[in-house]
Amino acid sequence: MSSTHKLPISRPAIGVVGKTGYWRLKRPEVNYVKCIKCGICWLYCPDSSINILGDPSKYVEVDYNYCKGCGICSNVCPVKAITMTEE
Amino acid sequence: MVIKVLTGNYTVAEAVRLSNVDLITAYPITPQTTIVERLSELVEGGLIKARLVRVESEFSALAAAYGAASCGARAFTATSSHGLLFMHEMLWWVAGSRVPMVLAVVTRALGPPWNIWNEHTDFMGQRDCGWLMAFAENNQEILDTIIQLYRITEDEAVYLPGILGLDGFLLSHASEPVDIPDEDVLKDFIKPRSQPYNMCSDDVLTMGNLPMAEEAMMMRYDIHKSIEAAKNVINEVDEEYRKLTGRSYGGLAECYRCNDSKYLIIAMGGWVGTMKDVCDELRDEGYDVGVLKIRFFRPFPHEDLVRAISGVKGILVFDRSASLGSLGHIHAEVLARAYMLSNKVIVKGVITGLGGVDVGPKEVREIFMRFVKDVDEDGQIDNISEWVLGGG
Numbered sequence: 001m002s003s004t005h006k007l008p009i010s011r012p013a014i015g016v017v018g019k020t021g022y023w024r025l026k027r028p029e030v031n032y033v034k035c036i037k038c039g040i041c042w043l044y045c046p047d048s049s050i051n052i053l054g055d056p057s058k059y060v061e062v063d064y065n066y067c068k069g070c071g072i073c074s075n076v077c078p079v080k081a082i083t084m085t086e087e
Numbered sequence: 088m089v090i091k092v093l094t095g096n097y098t099v100a101e102a103v104r105l106s107n108v109d110l111i112t113a114y115p116i117t118p119q120t121t122i123v124e125r126l127s128e129l130v131e132g133g134l135i136k137a138r139l140v141r142v143e144s145e146f147s148a149l150a151a152a153y154g155a156a157s158c159g160a161r162a163f164t165a166t167s168s169h170g171l172l173f174m175h176e177m178l179w180w181v182a183g184s185r186v187p188m189v190l191a192v193v194t195r196a197l198g199p200p201w202n203i204w205n206e207h208t209d210f211m212g213q214r215d216c217g218w219l220m221a222f223a224e225n226n227q228e229i230l231d232t233i234i235q236l237y238r239i240t241e242d243e244a245v246y247l248p249g250i251l252g253l254d255g256f257l258l259s260h261a262s263e264p265v266d267i268p269d270e271d272v273l274k275d276f277i278k279p280r281s282q283p284y285n286m287c288s289d290d291v292l293t294m295g296n297l298p299m300a301e302e303a304m305m306m307r308y309d310i311h312k313s314i315e316a317a318k319n320v321i322n323e324v325d326e327e328y329r330k331l332t333g334r335s336y337g338g339l340a341e342c343y344r345c346n347d348s349k350y351l352i353i354a355m356g357g358w359v360g361t362m363k364d365v366c367d368e369l370r371d372e373g374y375d376v377g378v379l380k381i382r383f384f385r386p387f388p389h390e391d392l393v394r395a396i397s398g399v400k401g402i403l404v405f406d407r408s409a410s411l412g413s414l415g416h417i418h419a420e421v422l423a424r425a426y427m428l429s430n431k432v433i434v435k436g437v438i439t440g441l442g443g444v445d446v447g448p449k450e451v452r453e454i455f456m457r458f459v460k461d462v463d464e465d466g467q468i469d470n471i472s473e474w475v476l477g478g479g
Contacts, residue, residue, distance in 0.1 A: 003283035005246055006309040007185055010296045048291075 012048040015066075020047075024069030026084040028062050034081035035059055041073035041082060088272070093265045095258035098226045099165065099191045099251075100125035101267055102233035104135045106189075107277050109160035111139045112148040116170040117203050118255040119193040123165060145170035149177035152188055156181070156248075157294070158287035161237065161280045162188040167255060168195035171209045175216075181248045182217030182310065184294055185283050187240035188248045189233060190218070194356075194407075195255040196442050204443020205255040207356065207408040210384075211416045217310045219249035219317055220385040224359045226263040229253050231334055232382075234273065238324045241281040244316045252384075254357040256443075268332050276331055314386045321383060337380075339388035344370060345377025345395050350459060353392075353421055354405040355381035358446055362405070365451045374459070381417060392424050401433045401462040403455060407440040414472045433462055436472040444477030 030041075037059040042050045049067040050060050062073075074082040093101065099122045103111065111130065113123035123139075130139040142148045145166050152162040166174060171192055181188060194210050196202040213220065221236060223229040229251065236249040253259060284292060298306070322338035329335035343363050345351055352362050359380045369376045379395045381388065396402060402425065406415025413419065418436030425434050437454055440446045454475060461468045 003185075003243060003246060005185060005283055005313065006302075006306045007283055008183060008296070008298065008306055009284055009292045009294050011290075011292050 019065045020068050021065045024064075024067060024087060026069045026071065027064065027087055028067065028069070028071065028073050028082045029085055030060060030062065031081045031083070032058055034079050036079050036081075038078065040076050040078060044072050044076045046070065046072060088269060089267050090264050091267055092262050093226060094121065094260055094262050095223075095226050095229055095253050096121040096193065096260065097125050098229045098265050099233060099253070100129060101265070102230045103163050104129055105230075105268070105270065105273060105277070106163075106234055106237045107161060108135065108137050108163045109280070110152060110155040110162045111135075111137050112142050112152045112162070112164045113139055114142050114145050114148040114164075114166070114170065116145070116167045118195055118259045119165050119167040119170070119191070121259070122191060122193070145173040146177060149174045149181065149190070153177060153181045153184070153186060156186045156188040156282070157184060157285070159280060159282065159285050163190070165191035165193065167193045168197055168203075168209045172197065172212065175213065178213055178216040178218060178248075183306070185246045185310075186248065187237075187246055187282055189236045189240060190248065190250050191233070192250050192252045193255045193259045194252055202442050203255070205257055205407070206441045206443070207252070207406070207416075208441070210250070210252045211408040211410075213250065214385065214416065217247060217314070218385065219245070219247055219314065219383065220252065221249065221383050222252040222355045222381070223258065224357060224380060224382075226258060226261070226265050227334070228336060229258065230265055230267070231328060231332070231336070234276070235321075235324050235328055238276065238278065239317060239320050241278065242317075242320045242324075243281065243283075245313050245320055246283045247310065247313055247317070252356070257357040266332075266334075272331050276327065318386050318388075318390070321386075336382055337391070339383040339386065340391035340395075341380040341382060342391065342395050343378040343380060345379055347375065347398070348377035349375040349400045350455075350462075351377050351379055351396060351399045351402045352405065352451075352455065353379045353381065353402060353417060355384060355417060356407060358405070358407070358440065358451075361446070361448055362451055365448050365455065368448075368452070369455070376455070384417070387420050389424050392421060393428055396425055396428065396432060399432055401458060402435070403458050404434065404436045405440075405451075406436060406438050409438045409441070409474075418472060433468055434471070435468050437475055438472065439475035439477075450475070
């Protein structure tokens, strides 16, 4: 579906300050053994820095180029499969 | 084709059945309740393949329909009066998001004092939200306009939601014969769902992010242009519908015996039928009078109005709503255009029928005769906007 209208929608894009990963103090690390592939971390990430790969052994992947280390993914994970570790 | 005797509300439900609606949200309020009651029966009986969601308020009724519509469902809900006011914020969200859907508004007065009878103030309160706004004169037009509205709102030139107004009790609870088209007749007319974007697709997007000021204004301007663009779509869809069913309504406005008329009555809704009858009587008595029925209030039929009033000496506008401290809503629109066209035509507004005050042929005739006397004998009118109260 496409439209010539001026719509109030936006799509994920690279921000004007470039790669913001270096802002991070703690990095989220996913334990793929614990991960139940629910996608809640992907849904909550405020910077669209978690991608769903769909691979059974690696369902999601954190994009460390942009992840600012806010820790929301770790907080919302229902099985505590994401831990925040010091950089 | 089958002719059924249906109330206005049951006619709404029939139109929803014929429009291949996917999702209906239901919250009752007088006089709208029998619409969602009937829809609930039709869904339960398998006559509509739609999901019916019972919600906890009118705000939720529109919010849930909006959510489903933004994810690709053809959605419908209905309300009245205070329910519509409670929905008001959501109306802006639906239009601003450019999500097509249809809402039936069974018009009813607003309290206090508590009142369930008819007037158009609730409908007019949604004037600036960016919805297309149609109003039906009779039950047949209710059916045909809802079916048409799904086509119009989902047209890519428009992509906006639409309201159909119908007079509480006068139509909602009045039974009339209604010609129901066969599904075969409409099979090419009813198109697959169309919308500008889908929130539940693989196309990852956000709706409603903070824009720059200029972008925000551009979006509002785009809605304005799209409502203007809807004029052509409304006329084309009405014409296409005529070819299939033999019925059309003049698109945005209907001119009834108004060619070469010296006097023009302008109104919207069920009482236009009464005015047409009075017009016939007056024509028989030698008065050159016609009736311009406003079928779409948004977009407003400015072009039809300009055509209809050229050469007219006096215009009498009936409003079933008032902007308190100013004029009737239709009167204000007509005055603005009439002034731009000519400073000679007299445009009088009459505000009546509020709170359910009965306006029949006798009242219409009396108001008209008084107007004609003022214009013909005095060449002017004393009161440009007159409130005609009931019970006199």
